[in-house]
Amino acid sequence: MKITMLGTSAAVPDPERADSAIHISIGDKSYLFDCGHGATRQMIKAGIDPTEVNHIFLSHLHYDHISEFPYFLLTTWICDRGLSPVVVGPPGTQSFVDHLFEDGAFAKDIEARAQYPRRQNVEILRPEVRECQPGLIFEDELVSVKACFVEHIPKEISECFGLRLDTKDGKSISFSGDTAPCDAFVELSKGVDVMIHECTFPEEAIEFRKKVKVGTWAHTSPIELGKLASEARAKCLIATHFASFDSLNPVVQKTMGVHMPQEIMGPHQLDLVEKDIKKSYSGELHLAYDLMEIEL
Numbered sequence: 169m170k171i172t173m174l175g176t177s178a179a180v181p182d183p184e185r186a187d188s189a190i191h192i193s194i195g196d197k198s199y200l201f202d203c204g205h206g207a208t209r210q211m212i213k214a215g216i217d218p219t220e221v222n223h224i225f226l227s228h229l230h231y232d233h234i235s236e237f238p239y240f241l242l243t244t245w246i247c248d249r250g251l252s253p254v255v256v257g258p259p260g261t262q263s264f265v266d267h268l269f270e271d272g273a274f275a276k277d278i279e280a281r282a283q284y285p286r287r288q289n290v291e292i293l294r295p296e297v298r299e300c301q302p303g304l305i306f307e308d309e310l311v312s313v314k315a316c317f318v319e320h321i322p323k324e325i326s327e328c329f330g331l332r333l334d335t336k337d338g339k340s341i342s343f344s345g346d347t348a349p350c351d352a353f354v355e356l357s358k359g360v361d362v363m364i365h366e367c368t369f370p371e372e373a374i375e376f377r378k379k380v381k382v383g384t385w386a387h388t389s390p391i392e393l394g395k396l397a398s399e400a401r402a403k404c405l406i407a408t409h410f411a412s413f414d415s416l417n418p419v420v421q422k423t424m425g426v427h428m429p430q431e432i433m434g435p436h437q438l439d440l441v442e443k444d445i446k447k448s449y450s451g452e453l454h455l456a457y458d459l460m461e462i463e464l
């Protein structure tokens with residue numbers, strides 16, 4: 169079993185990090201958690217064939233977690249995907265997918281390509297959508313996947329999920345999606361082999377964002393992450409979904425300037441994040457970067 173961190177960024181465009189996407193391979197089967205911008209190209213860089221990814225789980229419907237999905241569907245169709253993919257996501261996923269097709273965003277493109285003899289199989293393009301609620305959301309001969317509510321977008325707008333995948337031979341991975349520290353996710357992750365958890369901003373940026381009142385603060389700080397990973401007794405922790413606070417790119421720094429003072433950005437912030445997580449968590453810790461692989 170191998171985990172590949174395809175994208176480790178948050179919503180700010182970053183040349184060093186694609187948006188949220190995690191590939192899990194078990195034998196010759198592929199599972200994808202989130203489908204953020206860049207995921208398909210990252211799969212190819214990692215030697216993963218995207219036409220063989222048939223199960224996609226969306227943690228929530230923020231664009232940095234789903235914007236690649238239309239590209240992934242179309243491009244694997246024209247690359248001769250063999251099966252229609254299954255996409256499991258929160259309520260709203262069906263509408264998101266439907267708007268790509270008849271009278272939707274890509275209707276003309278699909279109609280044009282479907283004229284070719286090799287593209288008569290339009291049914292392959294259309295995924296099977298399963299909108300889910302907390303509990304068991306998927307099962308096949310290799311894995312079961314459970315979901316819980318996490319705390320990110322107000323529920324009346326859109327539900328957000330944390331996920332846990334268990335293999336039939338006893339290995340386990342949990343993924344927080346985006347969330348503030350959340351008891352339900354700690355409970356879902358109890359004793360997990362690998363916890364993959366968002367850690368969007370370092371402590372200094374969180375203080376700054378509170379002062380300037382920018383965006384949501386429904387994220388988890390490094391100090392909070394150390395505490396909850398320890399409470400869940402996660403054997404290994406991968407911190408991810410970094411909002412480019414480590415970037416030295418001047419354009420990224422300018423964009424991120426509303427979230428934290430430009431002069432404190434840079435790779436040293438990752439050292440501070442690591443130090444803050446380790447205040448409470450003593451297990452194996454990885455700070456995610458794109459294409460990082462973990463074997464289980």
Ligand SMILES: [Zn+2]
Nearest residue numbers: 178230232346
């Ligand atoms: Zn996000």
